[in-house]
Amino acid sequence: MLGVAALLSLSACNCKQECQTNQSDNAAVVMENILNRKSVRSYTDQTIGDDTIQTLLRAAMSAPSGMDVRPWKFVVLKDKSNFDAIFQNNMNMEKFMQAGVVFVLCADTTMVKRGSTTGERVPDPIWRDDMGACTQNLLLAAEAYGLGAVWTACYPYADRMESVKRELGLPSEVVPYCVVPVGHHDGTTQPKDKWNASNVHYERW
Amino acid sequence: MLGVAALLSLSACNCKQECQTNQSDNAAVVMENILNRKSVRSYTDQTIGDDTIQTLLRAAMSAPSGMDVRPWKFVVLKDKSNFDAIFQNNMNMEKFMQAGVVFVLCADTTMVKRGSTTGERVPDPIWRDDMGACTQNLLLAAEAYGLGAVWTACYPYADRMESVKRELGLPSEVVPYCVVPVGHHDGTTQPKDKWNASNVHYERW
Numbered sequence: 001m002l003g004v005a006a007l008l009s010l011s012a013c014n015c016k017q018e019c020q021t022n023q024s025d026n027a028a029v030v031m032e033n034i035l036n037r038k039s040v041r042s043y044t045d046q047t048i049g050d051d052t053i054q055t056l057l058r059a060a061m062s063a064p065s066g067m068d069v070r071p072w073k074f075v076v077l078k079d080k081s082n083f084d085a086i087f088q089n090n091m092n093m094e095k096f097m098q099a100g101v102v103f104v105l106c107a108d109t110t111m112v113k114r115g116s117t118t119g120e121r122v123p124d125p126i127w128r129d130d131m132g133a134c135t136q137n138l139l140l141a142a143e144a145y146g147l148g149a150v151w152t153a154c155y156p157y158a159d160r161m162e163s164v165k166r167e168l169g170l171p172s173e174v175v176p177y178c179v180v181p182v183g184h185h186d187g188t189t190q191p192k193d194k195w196n197a198s199n200v201h202y203e204r205w
Numbered sequence: 206m207l208g209v210a211a212l213l214s215l216s217a218c219n220c221k222q223e224c225q226t227n228q229s230d231n232a233a234v235v236m237e238n239i240l241n242r243k244s245v246r247s248y249t250d251q252t253i254g255d256d257t258i259q260t261l262l263r264a265a266m267s268a269p270s271g272m273d274v275r276p277w278k279f280v281v282l283k284d285k286s287n288f289d290a291i292f293q294n295n296m297n298m299e300k301f302m303q304a305g306v307v308f309v310l311c312a313d314t315t316m317v318k319r320g321s322t323t324g325e326r327v328p329d330p331i332w333r334d335d336m337g338a339c340t341q342n343l344l345l346a347a348e349a350y351g352l353g354a355v356w357t358a359c360y361p362y363a364d365r366m367e368s369v370k371r372e373l374g375l376p377s378e379v380v381p382y383c384v385v386p387v388g389h390h391d392g393t394t395q396p397k398d399k400w401n402a403s404n405v406h407y408e409r410w
Contacts, residue, residue: 023351029234030349034264034342059239061399063341064356070399075406082408126358129383132337133344133356136268137239140345144235146228151269151338153331169410178334194266194275201280203287205374 033144038191040148041095043183048100052145053078056182059141060105065130069111072134075104075168085167086179099181100147103138104154104164106174107131121173128155131177138180148185153178238349243396245353246300248388253305257350258283261387264346265310270335274316277339280309280373290372291384304386305352308343309359309369311379312336326378333360336382343385353390358383 057074065071077083078101086102087093096102111124135151142149154160154176164176262279270276282288283306291307292298301307316329340356347354359365359381369381 026234026238027349027351029231030238031260031264031346033231033235034267034346037267037269039269055236057405058400059236061401061404062239062242062396064242064244064344066358068397070401073404073406075408075410077408079408125361128333129337129340129358129360132334133341135334136338136341137345139269139338140342141236141239144232146232153271153334155334156330168406171410174410191267192273195263196266196275199266199275199278200262201278201373203280203282203284205280205376205379 033140035193036191037139037143038148038189039150040183040185040189041150041181042186042188043095043098043100043148043181044186045098046100046184048147048182048184052147053101055145056103056138056141060103060134060138063130063133063137065133066124066126067111067114069124069127069130071107071109071111071124071127071130073106073108073174075106075170077102077104082167083181086164088163096152096181099183101182103180103182104168105131105135105138105177105180106170107155107177108173109175110173128177131155135178135180142180142182146184147182148189149180149182151178151180238345240398241396242345242348243353243394244355245388245390245394246355246386247391247393248300248303248305248353248386249391250303251305251389253352253387253389257352258306260350261308261343261346265308265339265343268335268338268342270338271329271331272316272319274329274332274335276312276314276316276329276332276335278311278313278379280311280375282307282309287372288386291369293368301357301386304388306387308385308387309373310336310340310343310382310385311375312360312382313378314380315378333382336360340383340385347385347387351389352387353394354385354387356383356385 083097087096107127109127110121113120113122139149154164161176288302292301312332314332315326318325318327344354359369366381
């Protein structure tokens with residue numbers, strides 16, 4: 001597992017002289033990863049190491065958040081005997097049982113009141129947006145490591161939230177936002193080209 | 206501007222023989238980009254080309270979305286005389302006037318009812334989550350191209366939404382989700398290390 005400092009200093013290429021790795025090469029790698037990400041719902045039975053799990057969590061925690069509140073919390077399931085309790089409300093459960101690890105992304109929906117000296121907590125109006133970015137970072141990191149993942153929503157579906165909250169013993173102020181099974185993908189899912197020029201307006205609608 | 210096919214086939218490295226670019230190198234580049242992303246609020250006066258603008262939009266449209274609804278719409282402002290109308294409710298407006306381009310990420314909050322043969326539209330329960338992922342993709346692509354960007358929220362703040370909606374002439378069903386100024390960063394903003402092991406629980410809270 002590379003630390004942050006090592007990752008930040010790592011260049012894209014191991015060769016010393018012949019290879020002119022530069023920013024545009026790296027940008028192409030990042031774009032390739034963004035375009036290659038897809039929702040993968042079936043997996044091989046290969047395991048996923050703890051180093052990789054930590055790397056994906058590090059990516060998730062690197063998301064931006066409103067007022068730097070960082071509302072994210074994670075429950076990581078590696079024991080398959082715990083998977084079915086999480087997916088009991090999901091019709092695709094059987095496929096997800098093959099995942100190597102399941103991330104339950106949760107959010108503390110409260111934050112310290114701005115300017116409070118007593119730590120008074122108030123509702124965070126934008127925790128949900130932060131969690132969207134956090135989830136996307138995890139999905140992109142999984143893609144980068146050759147893994148398949150899929151975002152399955154909990155919030156705002158009351159039945160899913162209630163069962164996941166109960167099964168995981170979440171505190172009252174913590175909401176289960178989504179469940180992301182991650183595994184080695186079986187190669188059957190291809191990315192979609194979702195470019196649509198009609199989505200774009202210039203200067204005014 | 207590279208097309209999708211070219212991007213997807215591009216390897217990380219231009220050299221032909223000496224360089225063993227492999228998946229782990231590319232994964233490190235992707236992780237470096239995720240960890241390096243920061244909220245950049247001050248910019249140089251360098252311009253941003255249309256090719257780059259299109260690449261950032263392509264990244265944004267590559268986000269996942271619930272039921273593949275793809276709720277995202279974009280208003281792109283290149284004319285600085287239009288910037289102040291957008292930022293009039295934001296205290297940091299002066300800095301943002303230096304941005305090379307401003308993306309207003311919007312969402313159609315309705316979707317075709319599942320199974321409808323008449324195109325009947327109903328509220329989309331998870332457009333907001335899709336928009337979080339869409340925004341994060343745009344921010345990560347900006348970082349990859351050496352640009353600085355910052356997510357400034359519109360939704361759910363009524364005053365900001367009303368003014369942006371009015372200034373841009375958005376249709377009634379379209380919500381302005383956030384505003385992202387993008388420019389060449391002046392190098393003063395460093396990324397934060399937000400790793401926090403206490404955010405992680407295993408098997409159960």
